[in-house]
Amino acid sequence: MGLYLYLNEHWHVDAWVTGGLIPISPASTYKSMERDGIFTPDENLIHNSAVDIRSLRGCVDVNPALGVRGLTMIGCERDGVPIPNFFNADFYEDDGLILSFSSRLTGVVARKMKKKACVKIIDMDGLRRHLDETLGVQSIAGYCEYTESHERNHFLKSELDSWQAEYRLFWPIKERVEVQLLPGVAELICTW
Secondary structure: OOOEEEEOOHHHHHHHHHOEEEEEEEHHHHEOOOOEOOEEOOOOEEEEOOOOHHHHEOOEOOOOOOOEEEEEEOOOEEOOEEOOOEEEEEEEEOOOEEEEEEOOOOHHHHHHHOOOEEEEEOOHHHHHHHHHHHHOOOOEEEEOEEEOOOOEEOOEEEHHHHHHOEEEEEEOOOOOEEEEEOOOOEEEEEEO
C-alpha cells in the first residue's frame, strides 16, 4: 500500500522530489475549535479512560492543559448518582512533532484537506531513518485508528477523521523544526 503526502502549495513538491528543507510542526498546530480539514478540536489530546473524564465536570478539574493523570474513582457518586468505578484514567495535552501521510489517493481527500499537490513516498522506512537521525530522536510510527468513543491519543482519533486514512510519524519534540530531505524521497503524483 502506498503512502501519500498532500501538500499546501505546488512548489512544496520540489523539496520532496529533488531534496530541500521541509517544516515539521507540533501536533498542537493542527488543533482548532472546529473540525475543518486537517484541523481538529482533539488534536494532541490524550484521553485514556473507561469513563469520559469531561462528564465529571464539577467533581474533577477537567482542563486538559492542566492534565489529569492516573485518576482512580471507586464508590463515588455525583448528585446521588453513582459514577462507574475506573482506574488510572488520563486526560491531558501532549505535544510533539507529527508528520502525517494518507493511504488514500483521491481528489476528495485533497479537497477536504484544502491541498494543491500530492506526492507518493518512495521509501517510508528510509525517510523515517533519515528524519530520526536528523532529529536525534526515535519516532513512533503507525497508522491511526478511529473511534466513536471519547478516547484519544496521537494514533487514536475520532471516527469523523477516518476519511484521512492517516499514517503518522511522531517525535516527542515540542518546537517546530526544519529538516533537510534527501533527493528522491517522493515522486509527484498530481496537482490540483
